[in-house]
Amino acid sequence: MTAKTPAWEIEKPTALLVLADGTVIEGRGLGAAGTAVAEVCFNTALTGYQEILTDPSYAGQIVTFTFPHIGNVGANDEDIEDLTPAARFGAVGAVFKANVTDPSNYRAAGHLDQWLKRRGVIAMSGIDTRALTALIREKGAANAVIAHAPDGKFDVEDLKRQAKAWSGLVGLDLAKEVTSGQSSQWTETPWVWNEGYSTQEQASMHVVAIDYGVKRNILRLLTGLGAKVTVVPASTGADQILAMQPDGIFLSNGPGDPAATGEYAEPVIKDLLKTDIPVFGICLGHQMLARALGGKTVKMHQGHHGANHPVKDHTTGKVEIVSMNHGFAVDSKSLPEGVEETHVSLFDGSNCGIALKGRPVFSVQHHPEASPGPQDSHYLFKRFVNLIREKKGEPALAER
Structure with a gap:
C-alpha cells in the first residue's frame, strides 16, 4: 500500500513567486488577485502578522513569514499600524507556509484572507518558507514578483522579465508615497487589555512628529507620556515645524532608501539641529539623522526583520530583545567625531543607535514601540520625554 499524494501537491498552483534570477516558486493564492513587484524579505516574529503587514516601512516589500502558522488569530481593526488604513500602506505581498485557518481568538473580527483582499495584499501559502529564507540568507533580499x-493562468516569462527589470529599493524614495497628506493631531493613547485605546485628556509638552511612514504605536507611546503630538508630512520645512513651537521633534520610521528620502529631509533635519530642541529618531529617522550629522548609510545583505533581535545599549550596559525592520543601516565607521554609537546589534555588530555628544539628540535603528514584539526598549520614549522635561525644569521620569 502506498501513501496517497496530498491533494495540495497535485493542485494547479494559483500563486507564483518569481525571483529576478528566474527562480519560480509555486503555491496557493489568497488575499488579493493580481501581481506586485517588490523586494522579498523574511520576518522571524512569532506574533503580530497584522501589525507587520500594515507597517509602512514594508512598502515595496513582500514579507516571508518564517513562523509557519499565520492567520490563526484572525484580523481586527485595532491591530493596524499605518495612519491611513484606506490608503493601505504597508507590505504589498505575503508568503506563508501553512494554509490560513479559521480564526480562533476572542479579538478576531474577521478572517485574514478577507482582510488581505480588502487591503489589496497579494499572498500565497504552501511554500517551503525555510528553503526560501535560506535562499535569501545566501543570496540576499531578492527583487521578485508575487502573482495570484x-x-x-500565468505568463511566467513576463513575470520573470518584470522581476529582472525592477531596479530595487536602492535610490527609491518611498516616504513620499506613505507620508501624511496634511498635518494632524494625534490623541490616541496605548492599548489596555480589555479596554482598548483611550483618548488623551491633557498634555504637558508638544512634540512634532515628521511622518516618513510612522507607526501608530509610536505616537500612542508619546501621547501616553503626556505629549501633545502634531504629525506633519515628510516634506514639511524646518521653518514650518519651528513655527509650531515644539518642545521636542520626532523623526519617524519609514520605507525606502534613506539617501533618496534624505535629499529633501536631511536639509530640514540639519536646520532643526541648529536649535536646542530635543530630537529623537527611529529606523529611517535614525538613518537620516546619521546622514545629516555626516554619516553614511548602506544597503544590507538581507536586512533585519523580526521581533527577537538582541541589541546592546552601551549607555546602560544592558542587552534588550527588540523588534527590527530595516534593509539599510548606518555605517558606524562613517560616524564623525562628536557622534557616539549608543546601541549595537549582537547578531552582526551593525549600528543600532547614535547620540550627539553634549546635545539632546539621539536615535535608534530598532523599533522600541514594538507592535509586534517585546517591550524591552519602551524606556527610550521616556529618555526622549526626559530631555524635554529637563529643558522645562521638570523632574525626570524613571526610565525603567
Missing part, C-alpha cells in the same frame, strides 16, 4: 491568479 485564481484560475492558475
Whole structure:
C-alpha cells in the first residue's frame, strides 16, 4: 500500500513567486488577485502578522513569514499600524507556509484572507518558507514578483522579465508615497487589555512628529507620556515645524532608501539641529539623522526583520530583545567625531543607535514601540520625554 499524494501537491498552483534570477516558486493564492513587484524579505516574529503587514516601512516589500502558522488569530481593526488604513500602506505581498485557518481568538473580527483582499495584499501559502529564507540568507533580499491568479493562468516569462527589470529599493524614495497628506493631531493613547485605546485628556509638552511612514504605536507611546503630538508630512520645512513651537521633534520610521528620502529631509533635519530642541529618531529617522550629522548609510545583505533581535545599549550596559525592520543601516565607521554609537546589534555588530555628544539628540535603528514584539526598549520614549522635561525644569521620569 502506498501513501496517497496530498491533494495540495497535485493542485494547479494559483500563486507564483518569481525571483529576478528566474527562480519560480509555486503555491496557493489568497488575499488579493493580481501581481506586485517588490523586494522579498523574511520576518522571524512569532506574533503580530497584522501589525507587520500594515507597517509602512514594508512598502515595496513582500514579507516571508518564517513562523509557519499565520492567520490563526484572525484580523481586527485595532491591530493596524499605518495612519491611513484606506490608503493601505504597508507590505504589498505575503508568503506563508501553512494554509490560513479559521480564526480562533476572542479579538478576531474577521478572517485574514478577507482582510488581505480588502487591503489589496497579494499572498500565497504552501511554500517551503525555510528553503526560501535560506535562499535569501545566501543570496540576499531578492527583487521578485508575487502573482495570484485564481484560475492558475500565468505568463511566467513576463513575470520573470518584470522581476529582472525592477531596479530595487536602492535610490527609491518611498516616504513620499506613505507620508501624511496634511498635518494632524494625534490623541490616541496605548492599548489596555480589555479596554482598548483611550483618548488623551491633557498634555504637558508638544512634540512634532515628521511622518516618513510612522507607526501608530509610536505616537500612542508619546501621547501616553503626556505629549501633545502634531504629525506633519515628510516634506514639511524646518521653518514650518519651528513655527509650531515644539518642545521636542520626532523623526519617524519609514520605507525606502534613506539617501533618496534624505535629499529633501536631511536639509530640514540639519536646520532643526541648529536649535536646542530635543530630537529623537527611529529606523529611517535614525538613518537620516546619521546622514545629516555626516554619516553614511548602506544597503544590507538581507536586512533585519523580526521581533527577537538582541541589541546592546552601551549607555546602560544592558542587552534588550527588540523588534527590527530595516534593509539599510548606518555605517558606524562613517560616524564623525562628536557622534557616539549608543546601541549595537549582537547578531552582526551593525549600528543600532547614535547620540550627539553634549546635545539632546539621539536615535535608534530598532523599533522600541514594538507592535509586534517585546517591550524591552519602551524606556527610550521616556529618555526622549526626559530631555524635554529637563529643558522645562521638570523632574525626570524613571526610565525603567
